[in-house]
Amino acid sequence: MLKNIQGGYPLFIRQRLSLYRQIHTPRLYDGSSSRRKEKLTGFLAFKKIITSVLDNEVEKRKHTWKSRLPDLQLKYDPREIGGFDTFGVSPLVVQALNQTFPEVKDPTETQKKILSVLGSGFSVIAKETQGSGKSFSALLHALSRPRALTYLGKPATTTLILVKTSSLARQYELQLLRILDRFDGETAKVAQFLYRCNDKTEEKAQLEKWKTLEPPHIIVATPQRLLDAILESGSPNGLGLSDLRLIICDDAEFLFVDGATSMAKKKNKKKKPAESVMNYLLELRDSERDPKLGTPIRKQSAQMAFFIDTMSSEFIQMLQKRNWVNWENLKMVGVSAMSHEKDGKELLLPSNVKVSAVIASESGDLEDLTPFDLDNSEELHSDIGYLMDLNYKKHRVYLKSQSRGDQEATRFAKNELLPRIMENLSGQVLLLHDESESSIKVQKQIEAEGFYSKIFNLHDDFSNFFHPGFQDFSPENPHVLISNVQNVIGLTFKNLQNIVCLGVDTFIDPRSLAMLGGRFRPASGLVKLHSNNGSAPNLVFVFPKSDFGYIERKAFERSLLKIGGPVLVPLTKTPETGFDKSDYKDFFDDIEDTEAIHEVY
Ligand SMILES: Nc1ncnc2c1ncn2[C@@H]1O[C@H](COP(=O)(O)OP(=O)(O)OP(=O)(O)O)[C@@H](O)[C@H]1O
Structure with a gap:
């Protein structure tokens, strides 16, 4: 049966697959319907089977491709010293x-x-x-x-x-x-x-x-x-x-x-x-x-x-x-x-980056997100987490389509949130928003609050926009560079020290998160390996409370885990209120601990 995987799935897997397709993510997590839970547990069982089959395949293939690599003689010796x-x-x-x-x-x-x-x-x-x-x-x-x-x-x-x-x-x-x-x-x-x-x-x-x-x-x-x-x-x-x-x-x-x-x-x-x-x-x-x-x-x-x-x-x-x-x-x-990397492991966040997450309430309170227990490596392999990975993007798109995710500029217009975040950061800032937001709106907002800014565009060269220790801001020397997060992933910004990400959708998946952390560069533009010289750069996420439910929190937790589990650094020094850690844990444990799952396993 396992061999059959290349030529098409066996019937039981096809049936499970069609069941999986019927599952609709946003409703998956409301936990109210036992029928949905049944579907979910069925799928989790299926997922375990299919993952083990795929893992076997991958293991086999890994050995074959590595052993197939020939020992090639190079014309140039990479160990040489020279230009x-x-x-x-x-x-x-x-x-x-x-x-x-x-x-x-x-x-x-x-x-x-x-x-x-x-x-x-x-x-x-x-x-x-x-x-x-x-x-x-x-x-x-x-x-x-x-x-x-x-x-x-x-x-x-x-x-x-x-x-x-x-x-x-x-x-x-x-x-x-x-x-x-x-x-x-x-x-x-x-x-x-x-x-x-x-x-x-x-x-x-x-x-x-x-x-x-x-x-x-x-x-x-x-x-x-x-x-x-x-x-x-x-x-x-x-x-x-x-x-x-x-x-x-x-x-x-x-x-x-x-x-x-x-x-x-x-x-x-x-x-x-x-x-x-x-x-x-x-x-x-x-x-x-x-x-x-x-x-x-x-x-x-x-x-x-x-x-x-x-x-x-x-x-x-x-x-x-x-x-x-x-x-x-x-x-x-x-x-x-x-060779020592676990198969499929995500890109790691550079170790010197300080990650902070701030929760912004409608009334204007800013609080530091409660840190996660990131030593919990079991979480990485949890079934519900696996489902989250599959469906998180869909879940966010669904919410946006229901207009439950207000646009960030509108949210952050209230209560002068940005100035209060910026006062914790010294020097210039790369301010990122998600794709559904417009840079112009964000700019209007932050200029109204007294910041000089520029919007990222393809025409100009922004690799030298940032300067170390720069404080004397003016229209010619702006404080903030504003961009859609997708535009800057992969670009080099010399001397970048602060990134502020507005809204939940500025973190998309672990890989993009780690790539954002990789944008901090010294004046050369290259990362100095094993060097902790200079102050640590800041990667700050600002999540509106109303848009940061358990699912978003879980996705963020899993993303952090996958990029090496950085400990969240407090920014506002005000701890989060109204968050019940055990309720959060129970919410996901409830789904996973159903009898049906144990029966199948
Ligand atoms: N040998 C070098 N010495 C000094 N500076 C360099 C050298 N090579 C490249 N740079 C500078 O470092 C910056 C980053 O280089 P490059 O984009 O090639 O890195 P990369 O590994 O591709 O980065 P990324 O992972 O972001 O894609 C460039 O802007 C370039 O100016």
Whole structure:
């Protein structure tokens, strides 16, 4: 029966699966209907069976893929001491780099490893800490590669860099253009960019450039925008991507794997755009024919680079099922960290980040959230928690659709909450709201309270917005940078010391939470490993009391646990009132402790 898992689920699992689909999250937790409880307990039993089956599969596969990795001889030795050119970056690129990024002198250990593998012609899966210089190594390597040529000897696009958000594509653009500024000639021949812009004419201009000029050496794109452009181009190879020599997938797990668990993924059959891009590129490569003879042209497969932050089993499974990587040619970077990591463990929050959570009541009281017992590792594997992970996002969307989640600007307009939070933080602040809120509304609110602010946009470079110890605020030197949380995940802000997240939906899942914690950088933009120099940065969440029920609290607790269990640091020094810890515990225990569950187990 277990073997049958590949070819389709056995009947009892299919029946359970359909039962699971009938469960509607928001109603799941009201605890009022015994029938719903029955469904829930049935599902939990099913979940235990299916998880053990999947775990077995994953365990088996983990052994096979690791043992399949060959021992490859590298052309460059990552242990060498030396500048970027020691690891295959072209002297011309190093020269331009010295002029444009004088602070970037020597490669980091991560960069040495990535550059050595890519420079030796191998594919790479690199799992390294945030801020270790992965993206920058991608840029430098891509610039240093020789141009790819088509079958007929014409210049072709050599490298595709796929990124998860427009703001990240724009960050690549700003960095590349700065380096290219030192080269003669048209920069568009070297690099072009495809991402969603607020201004449609800018999007059109991006495409126009592509159509009218020869193919760029490097293309940086978000997957959906690239797919749209391919469709718009009107012919299969309209964008000339059939000769790519290198495909770099930055934050590959965001690109290919849902934040949700494998079960939710199975339910949601829709392909992620990045997956469609990869399938398209493979087909394109294999389908090209000699224009005269009509015979297929045999092409070398492109080198692949996946930059990831967790080695989840889903990611490995996904890669194994697809035909994208030549496993004989693949090298792992950061693997040692993986070997002792529990399978599927989320990205960890940097240890020096102080996390605070403040509850804001309608009457204007600010209280510190009651700390969780985060040494309770059993919680991570609790069944009800597992269900929470599956359904939490849906639950929030449902609440928003019922307009029970008021918009945060409206909530925080009351009682001057923000000034009172800000007075606990010294220096500038990155103020984040969720997607349903508008930055303009938040800005109006905080400017009315006397703060100078700027709204994040794709056009400007905000990497140097923050300055250490800065107090003398003015319209030119604003106190606050306002943004939608999705825009800034993945970006580098030098000298960032404070992030304030408004509202429950600014934490989406553990991975985004850990990535937010990874935005704090010193002046170099790189994370200094094992260094606690300077004051600890603050990551502050502000939750309106009326929108922070037991389910939200549980989701936050689980997210914190998954990112390493940071202890909540009090901000207001006023303890939370009206929270009954044992009622909270009973609420979830009640669901889990039903007889039906014990019967099945
Ligand atoms: N070798 C270096 N020396 C000094 N600064 C560097 C070096 N490499 C990169 N930087 C700077 O550090 C910043 C972060 O680098 P990069 O974006 O490559 O890191 P990352 O590991 O990809 O980060 P993230 O995890 O946020 O994606 C960049 O803005 C760059 O200016």
